[in-house]
Amino acid sequence: MSSSFARLALVSAPPSSSRPLALLLPSCRSISVTPPSFSAAPPPPPAASAVPSTVGSFKPSRPVGGFRGGLVGFLLGFTVASAYASYHLLDEYKHATDLLLESVRELEGSTAKMSDHVRRIEEVEGKVKQMREDGAGKEDVKKLRQETKKVYDSLRLEFLDVKSHVWGLEQDLGIVTKKNTYQIV
Known part of the structure; x- marks a missing residue:
């Protein structure tokens, strides 16, 4: 020691x-x-100067106390934290606003596409309606089918008549050619 x-x-x-x-x-x-204070008496007051001061009185600055320093530190910290928080809040607000604006632009684009598709669908529906009005109905198709069958049947009968007539001509031609055959020796 x-x-x-x-x-x-x-x-x-x-x-x-x-x-x-x-x-x-x-x-x-x-x-x-x-060090501990050894004197029990307070320090003597400063002596008054014989010459009056013309500049003014000087007040010594007081040291910052614990409460006052804590309060100033708290207010300074609170101000810095508030500024930091407001900066980030405004940054988040700007980011959210940008996302919302982008979403609105996408919505405008999809709305324009939808309105274009709706316009096309309305045009097609109008054309279909016009075709229904101009086109044939079921009754018209039935009548047309029956008329087509009648025409087909009449053509078939005529074809059979022509075929029988041609066959008869072939028979007559065959008989005539057999009688007028000349043999060459």
Whole structure:
């Protein structure tokens, strides 16, 4: 223990001052220690100068107290945090507004496409309605089918008549050619 006390150096201020004492430790760190006050009487008031001051009175600045420093620190921290939060809030608001604007533009595009499709559908419906009015109905198709069958049957009968007539001509031609055959010797 005596070797550790030997290495400690005590740096002190004059006993009349209220400055703290600094102890130098072996690891070269200093520790501040405030010496106890030995006088029970308050310090004497400053002497009034015989020459009046013309510049004004100087008021020494008071050190910032714990409460006042805490309040100033709180207000400063609150202001910085509020500014940071409002910056991020405005950034988020801008981002959300941009997304909403993009969504509205996409909606406009899809609405234009839908209106174009609806217009095309209405045109097609009008053409279909016109075709229904101009086109043949079921009764018309039935009548046309019956007329087509009658025409087909009449053509078939005529074809059979022509075929029988041609056959008769072939028979007559065959008989005539057999009688008028000449033999060449």
